[in-house]
Amino acid sequence: MTATVIDGKAFAAKVRGQVGEHVAKLKEEHGITPGLAVVLVGEDPASQVYVKSKGKMTVEVGMKSVEHRMDETVSEADLLAMVQKLNDDPTIHGILVQLPLPGHLNSDLVINSIDPAKDVDGFHISNVGLLGTGQKSMVPCTPLGSLMMLRDHHGSLSGLNAVVIGRSNIVGKPMAQLLLGDSCTVTIAHSRTKDLPSVVRQADIVVAAVGRPQTVLGDWIKPGATVIDVGINRIDKPEGGTRLVGDADYESCAAVAGAITPVPGGVGPMTIACLLANTLTACCRSNGLTEPEGLTA
Numbered sequence: 278m279t280a281t282v283i284d285g286k287a288f289a290a291k292v293r294g295q296v297g298e299h300v301a302k303l304k305e306e307h308g309i310t311p312g313l314a315v316v317l318v319g320e321d322p323a324s325q326v327y328v329k330s331k332g333k334m335t336v337e338v339g340m341k342s343v344e345h346r347m348d349e350t351v352s353e354a355d356l357l358a359m360v361q362k363l364n365d366d367p368t369i370h371g372i373l374v375q376l377p378l379p380g381h382l383n384s385d386l387v388i389n390s391i392d393p394a395k396d397v398d399g400f401h402i403s404n405v406g407l408l409g410t411g412q413k414s415m416v417p418c419t420p421l422g423s424l425m426m427l428r429d430h431h432g433s434l435s436g437l438n439a440v441v442i443g444r445s446n447i448v449g450k451p452m453a454q455l456l457l458g459d460s461c462t463v464t465i466a467h468s469r470t471k472d473l474p475s476v477v478r479q480a481d482i483v484v485a486a487v488g489r490p491q492t493v494l495g496d497w498i499k500p501g502a503t504v505i506d507v508g509i510n511r512i513d514k515p516e517g518g519t520r521l522v523g524d525a526d527y528e529s530c531a532a533v534a535g536a537i538t539p540v541p542g543g544v545g546p547m548t549i550a551c552l553l554a555n556t557l558t559a560c561c562r563s564n565g566l567t568e569p570e571g572l573t574a
């Protein structure tokens with residue numbers, strides 16, 4: 278079997294297009310422009326690239342984009358004051374504090390200081406609790422993007438066996454909650470899981486969020502299963518230079534799976550698209566307007 282390639286780049290473009298249409302309607306009918314503020318502390322090169330592309334795409338869908346860069350040595354009090362200022366700003370509907378933060382700052386404290394209604398990353402403890410209890414919340418972007426692709430490919434996910442490899446708060450745990458919400462039978466695997474290949478072989482859906490390059494191999498995959506590869510890893514090429522690979526070994530998995538997301542061009546582009554979708558959702562909710570269908574969990 279050769280797997281269907283789930284084109285995250287095209288899917289993300291479609292989602293951004295839908296967000297853009299809703300934003301135009303919000304402006305026309307209600308005079309409201311959704312606003313996203315990103316706070317970047319320090320000079321981490323990867324974070325700078327992410328923030329730049331988030332800002333560009335925010336503007337492309339017609340939203341207001343605000344970027345606050347703070348020095349690496351910023352005090353926790355000053356960072357918290359910035360978050361408070363954005364919480365109080367009625368033109369800002371989404372706030373994202375780019376992680377990781379420098380070591381002297383308490384990330385949990387900072388994230389939990391964001392107004393939960395503006396927490397478009399879905400990391401605030403209130404949103405984590407709401408998602409865990411099946412209530413309306415802001416949903417973390419990477420798992421949300423993965424869920425959207427799965428729903429699009431399968432239609433209903435009800436009754437399918439899903440194995441999520443990874444139990445991080447950012448990806449693994451919320452992904453498992455979302456799959457449970459769609460009535461999958463969910464197993465969460467991690468570094469202490471015994472005989473991971475045989476656990477993965479039970480899965481109709483495999484979500485690889487391991488943080489280790491090309492870990493999930495083709496002979497772990499049940500024929501016809503869907504593989505969502507969340508991983509982003511840069512590895513050396515034998516001929517020199519580097520390339521991006523996922524947490525699944527693409528060639529061997531694609532030979533067995535029914536469908537697979539590539540890296541790059543799979544989950545990655547969906548993450549930013551879902552950040553924009555979350556900002557739109559937050560804006561609609563805060564203004565008491567009907568939120569767009571299909572852009573939330």
Ligand code: NDP
Nearest residue numbers: 419443444445448467468486487488507508509544545548
């Ligand atoms: P973390 O490092 O926080 O978590 C990795 C998880 O994988 C842990 O739960 C760990 O288990 C588990 N794990 C590690 N090694 C093994 C192993 N050998 N077998 C089984 N489980 C293992 O990573 P994140 O969740 O933050 O990210 C996961 C991947 O997703 C990374 O590659 C990251 O780059 C990527 N990512 C991609 C995004 C995107 O936009 N596409 C966004 C966010 C992340 P334990 O808990 O026991 O240590």
